[in-house]
Amino acid sequence: MTTTTARLRASPMDALQRWLPKLVLAPSMFIVLVGFYGYILWTFVLSFTTSTFLPTYKWAGLAQYVRLFDNDRWWVASKNLLVFGGLFITISLAIGVLLAVLLDQRIRREGFIRTIYLYPMALSMIVTGTAWKWLLNPGMGLDKLLRDWGWEGFRLDWLLDPDRVVYCLVIAAVWQASGFIMAMFLAGLRGVDPSIIRAAQIDGASLPRIYWRVVLPSLRPVFFSSVMILSHIAIKSFDLVAAMTAGGPGYSSDLPAMFMYAFTFSRGQMGMGSASAILMLGAILAILVPYLYSELRSKRHA
Amino acid sequence: MATLELRNVNKTYGAGLPDTLKDIQLSIKDGEFLILVGPSGCGKSTLMNCIAGLEQITGGAILIDQQDVSGMSPKDRDIAMVFQSYALYPTMTVRENIEFGLKIRKMPQAAIDEEVARVAKLLQIEHLLARKPAQLSGGQQQRVAMGRALARRPKIYLFDEPLSNLDAKLRVEMRTEMKLMHQRLKTTTVYVTHDQIEAMTLGDKVAVMKDGIIQQFGTPQQIYNDPANQFVASFIGSPPMNFVPARLVAQGGQLHAVLDSGQARCELPLPGADLGLEGREIVLGIRPEQIALGAEGGNGGPSIRAQVQVTEPTGPDMLVFVTLNQTKVCCRLAPDVACQVGDTLALQFDPARVLLFDAQSGERLQATRIANTVKDNMAALGGR
Amino acid sequence: MHSPVDKPALSPSRLAIHAVLLIAVVLYLVPLVVMLLTSFKTPEDISTGNLLSWPTAITAIGWVKAWGTVSGYFWNSILITVPAVLISTTIGALNGYVLSMWRFRGSQLFFGLLLFGCFLPFQTVLLPASFTLGKLGLASTTTGLVLVHVVYGLAFTTLFFRNFYVSIPDALVKAARLDGAGFFTIFRRIILPMSTPIIMVCLIWQFTQIWNDFLFGVVFSSGDSQPITVALNNLVNTSTGAKEYNVDMAAAMIAGLPTLLVYVVAGKYFVRGLTAGAVKG
Numbered sequence: 026m027t028t029t030t031a032r033l034r035a036s037p038m039d040a041l042q043r044w045l046p047k048l049v050l051a052p053s054m055f056i057v058l059v060g061f062y063g064y065i066l067w068t069f070v071l072s073f074t075t076s077t078f079l080p081t082y083k084w085a086g087l088a089q090y091v092r093l094f095d096n097d098r099w100w101v102a103s104k105n106l107l108v109f110g111g112l113f114i115t116i117s118l119a120i121g122v123l124l125a126v127l128l129d130q131r132i133r134r135e136g137f138i139r140t141i142y143l144y145p146m147a148l149s150m151i152v153t154g155t156a157w158k159w160l161l162n163p164g165m166g167l168d169k170l171l172r173d174w175g176w177e178g179f180r181l182d183w184l185l186d187p188d189r190v191v192y193c194l195v196i197a198a199v200w201q202a203s204g205f206i207m208a209m210f211l212a213g214l215r216g217v218d219p220s221i222i223r224a225a226q227i228d229g230a231s232l233p234r235i236y237w238r239v240v241l242p243s244l245r246p247v248f249f250s251s252v253m254i255l256s257h258i259a260i261k262s263f264d265l266v267a268a269m270t271a272g273g274p275g276y277s278s279d280l281p282a283m284f285m286y287a288f289t290f291s292r293g294q295m296g297m298g299s300a301s302a303i304l305m306l307g308a309i310l311a312i313l314v315p316y317l318y319s320e321l322r323s324k325r326h327a
Numbered sequence: 328m329a330t331l332e333l334r335n336v337n338k339t340y341g342a343g344l345p346d347t348l349k350d351i352q353l354s355i356k357d358g359e360f361l362i363l364v365g366p367s368g369c370g371k372s373t374l375m376n377c378i379a380g381l382e383q384i385t386g387g388a389i390l391i392d393q394q395d396v397s398g399m400s401p402k403d404r405d406i407a408m409v410f411q412s413y414a415l416y417p418t419m420t421v422r423e424n425i426e427f428g429l430k431i432r433k434m435p436q437a438a439i440d441e442e443v444a445r446v447a448k449l450l451q452i453e454h455l456l457a458r459k460p461a462q463l464s465g466g467q468q469q470r471v472a473m474g475r476a477l478a479r480r481p482k483i484y485l486f487d488e489p490l491s492n493l494d495a496k497l498r499v500e501m502r503t504e505m506k507l508m509h510q511r512l513k514t515t516t517v518y519v520t521h522d523q524i525e526a527m528t529l530g531d532k533v534a535v536m537k538d539g540i541i542q543q544f545g546t547p548q549q550i551y552n553d554p555a556n557q558f559v560a561s562f563i564g565s566p567p568m569n570f571v572p573a574r575l576v577a578q579g580g581q582l583h584a585v586l587d588s589g590q591a592r593c594e595l596p597l598p599g600a601d602l603g604l605e606g607r608e609i610v611l612g613i614r615p616e617q618i619a620l621g622a623e624g625g626n627g628g629p630s631i632r633a634q635v636q637v638t639e640p641t642g643p644d645m646l647v648f649v650t651l652n653q654t655k656v657c658c659r660l661a662p663d664v665a666c667q668v669g670d671t672l673a674l675q676f677d678p679a680r681v682l683l684f685d686a687q688s689g690e691r692l693q694a695t696r697i698a699n700t701v702k703d704n705m706a707a708l709g710g711r
Numbered sequence: 712m713h714s715p716v717d718k719p720a721l722s723p724s725r726l727a728i729h730a731v732l733l734i735a736v737v738l739y740l741v742p743l744v745v746m747l748l749t750s751f752k753t754p755e756d757i758s759t760g761n762l763l764s765w766p767t768a769i770t771a772i773g774w775v776k777a778w779g780t781v782s783g784y785f786w787n788s789i790l791i792t793v794p795a796v797l798i799s800t801t802i803g804a805l806n807g808y809v810l811s812m813w814r815f816r817g818s819q820l821f822f823g824l825l826l827f828g829c830f831l832p833f834q835t836v837l838l839p840a841s842f843t844l845g846k847l848g849l850a851s852t853t854t855g856l857v858l859v860h861v862v863y864g865l866a867f868t869t870l871f872f873r874n875f876y877v878s879i880p881d882a883l884v885k886a887a888r889l890d891g892a893g894f895f896t897i898f899r900r901i902i903l904p905m906s907t908p909i910i911m912v913c914l915i916w917q918f919t920q921i922w923n924d925f926l927f928g929v930v931f932s933s934g935d936s937q938p939i940t941v942a943l944n945n946l947v948n949t950s951t952g953a954k955e956y957n958v959d960m961a962a963a964m965i966a967g968l969p970t971l972l973v974y975v976v977a978g979k980y981f982v983r984g985l986t987a988g989a990v991k992g
Binding site: 042045046047049050052053054056057058060061062063064065067068071080120123124127128130132138140141142143144145146147148149150151152153155156157158159160165166167169170172173200204208257260261263264267268271281282285286289290295298299301302303305306309313 | 725728729731732735736738739740741742743745746749757758761762763764802805806808809810813815818821824825827828830831832833834835836837838839840842862863865869893894895919922923924925926929930940943944947948956959960963966967970971973974975978981982
């Protein structure tokens with residue numbers, strides 16, 4: 026078997042083609058490494074410094090975190106986040122699921138109704154906040170409307186009530202996001218295997234019971250995704266607070282995102298602000314990591 | 328048209344991972360039709376991708392027309408491929424699909440139009456040239472995919488299970504058409520399939536693969552008559568070969584295999600078998616079509632009486648299942664054989680066609696026969 | 712899931728379902744209706760009437776004054792949003808193309824790292840980003856905001872395209888490579904023409920996110936470079952003199968109309984973007 030085996034060289038064009046995908050991805054890789062992780066690291070470092078109006082790199086240990094924990098406003102903001110987040114997520118889920126289940130019943134003009142439920146998601150939180158601030162205006166908003174309609178002596182001054190102002194945030198946020206939850210669950214419901222329903226009906230179950238015991242439990246992934254996304258929205262909520270209450274009255278409706286902005290950029294406390302940002306990151310990771318872990322685990326078992 | 332040779336081709340996907348392709352060695356002449364056949368995961372598609380240059384080999388060499396192309400990119404190897412899913416460009420018309428490769432090679436438009444016309448006529452798709460792939464049926468898409476390959480006039484054609492997505496009837500029709508086309512155009516072709524009927528009917532040479540190794544390389548007849556091991560024997564032929572475990576006894580200077588149907592016993596003489604095999608655990612390989620209905624007290628070969636367990640009339644045949652040595656054995660008899668479950672039949676064997684396999688390794692055990700096969704392979708590889 | 716058993720058109724349960732849905736429709740629409748109504752009233756109408764009272768005379772003075780105040784910032788928003796949307800979509804498309812069809816060692820890892828960017832609380836990058844913008848001389852400019860939006864929009868745009876492209880069979884790319892096409896030719900002549908649905912989703916999603924953004928706007932811009940969301944907030948929340956709610960509402964409408972219009976016209980792409988992004992989450 027004697028044959029000439031001149032090995033043909035790969036042309037330089039081939040080499041370029043092999044590198045092209047990596048070259049194309051390179052700028053984004055750079056951006057991600059620097060702009061995401063690099064900056065997080067930077068903020069992390071800053072949280073251990075004594076920075077105030079300008080960044081300085083004098084080591085301060087955990088001083089900034091300690092100051093955070095001693096700061097009443099931070100505690101109020103954190104507590105508000107739990108209350109706001111908890112109510113926001115639960116109520117949005119409840120309304121979203123209810124509307125999705127109702128819309129799943131072959132309603133005429135379903136598309137039109139869906140469009141109405143979803144349009145608030147297209148608005149900026151600033152617009153939403155502005156609108157609801159007006160709607161909840163003590164004296165000129167809803168309370169005046171209801172009084173004019175005959176409900177004597179109705180008062181709605183939650184916006185001015187430090188104990189109740191957070192509920193105003195909840196109302197506006199639920200109005201904005203519940204349509205989205207509805208859309209997600211409707212898509213999920215449409216993906217359910219109809220033979221499961223038929224089997225349950227043959228077994229004699231009524232439709233509400235079928236939904237409650239059979240269909241909704243099979244939508245657990247959608248629940249998880251929804252909770253994830255709603256938590257994410259809640260933790261990042263800044264626009265809404267800025268528009269509706271600017272954290273007020275006082276700082277009774279403050280949220281961590283607002284706190285971070287105020288302390289970092291308005292009050293010249295970069296170190297503390299950075300520490301609060303890192304804690305916010307921690308909160309997100311605390312929700313994200315278990316979720317990802319359970320997802321990966323279920324995929325391996327599947 | 329060109330020759331193709333694979334020399335000690337190896338492919339691994341990473342250190343520590345098992346080899347996907349191990350020491351692949353085969354070669355075909357100009358104009359030959361090579362079939363790569365084997366079960367899922369045997370590496371045939373990987374091998375095809377390596378020939379095409381879509382994946383890199385980690386060892387050995389691929390030679391086209393005696394030139395080592397192992398380092399070349401796909402577009403320089405002058406190869407065309409037809410995919411199982413046809414892979415037609417969905418946003419382009421049929422004409423644009425066929426033209427695409429030619430345009431990239433900067434062929435003048437007049438020459439391109441000529442090629443498209445030639446190919447369209449050959450495949451009878453002239454009336455489809457302005458349509459988009461989504462508007463075509465499966466069979467039409469398949470032709471367009473072939474047209475795209477033909478227009479390029481490459482050195483080698485690669486087909487990756489092109490008929491798998493067609494319904495059974497269309498598949499049979501297209502199979503015949505492909506054979507006709509190959510006879511006309513005399514193109515060097517490598518064809519991957521898991522369908523052993525396609526392997527037998529279409530190929531000049533067949534390579535049966537399993538776990539990344541070529542189990543046997545030869546003509547379809549060699550693979551059918553002379554399988555190198557139990558896997559190859561079971562893969563080719565439908566219904567598949569029967570494997571009956573048996574004891575070997577020496578009698579009158581010859582080895583005999585003991586068969587027991589539960590009702591009778593028979594000692595099947597095995598001429599030419601090495602007497603040293605006595606006592607070894609072996610498996611007999613008998614094809615269903617090699618079992619005949621015999622007269623008792625036989626004037627033909629050795630026979631045995633067995634009780635019918637199941638009958639399957641298929642139209643052209645009557646498949647009868649009996650039990651020999653506690654193993655289910657399928658016999659392919661003439662369709663007019665009248666028998667029912669529970670009847671006793673006399674079955675006759677042709678000792679010359681019976682094959683022996685080692686029970687542990689599955690390797691063929693007829694010394695003389697194996698030598699022939701290896702010789703055939705060597706001749707196929709090196710006969711220049 | 713559709714209930715396989717046909718229900719009579721007017722059973723009590725059907726009526727109840729429709730009633731609830733209708734109430735919900737009203738509740739969702741009320742804020743928008745109120746905003747519109749208020750924007751067309753005079754301040755006197757506002758103080759004498761209530762949220763839903765009809766104006767004594769429909770007047771556009773609220774709108775005129777609002778536009779006078781925020782028109783410059785409206786234009787800023789356009790200057791920021793349009794380039795940012797186009798650039799981030801383009802980069803996202805190329806990234807998605809590489810990640811789905813030209814994978815190499817490390818590209819999956821990169822994708823995972825990028826994915827985290829979808830969950831990033833931006834508070835963690837605000838400070839360093841503003842330092843960097845300052846060093847680049849882009850502080851308080853619309854260009855700086857474009858840069859920021861591109862960088863932090865990459866995660867989503869890449870996700871959209873990558874998820875779309877993985878469903879394209881790679882036999883298509885193989886066929887094209889055998890035909891002799893290279894990296895960019897395949898993208899331009901084969902992949903891009905197939906990408907219309909996801910391009911629409913990405914454009915609309917990015918437009919909505921960037922136009923509606925407030926955080927980046929308020930941190931990275933000031934004065935003349937502010938987008939309309941910041942201007943709106945300043946207008947509404949600065950209390951110099953008597954509050955002019957009609958102007959406030961008109962300004963809110965001006966800020967909200969572009970995304971609202973996009974939603975009405977191309978809503979299905981918006982929904983697809985929401986659910987596509989959410990499915991990964």
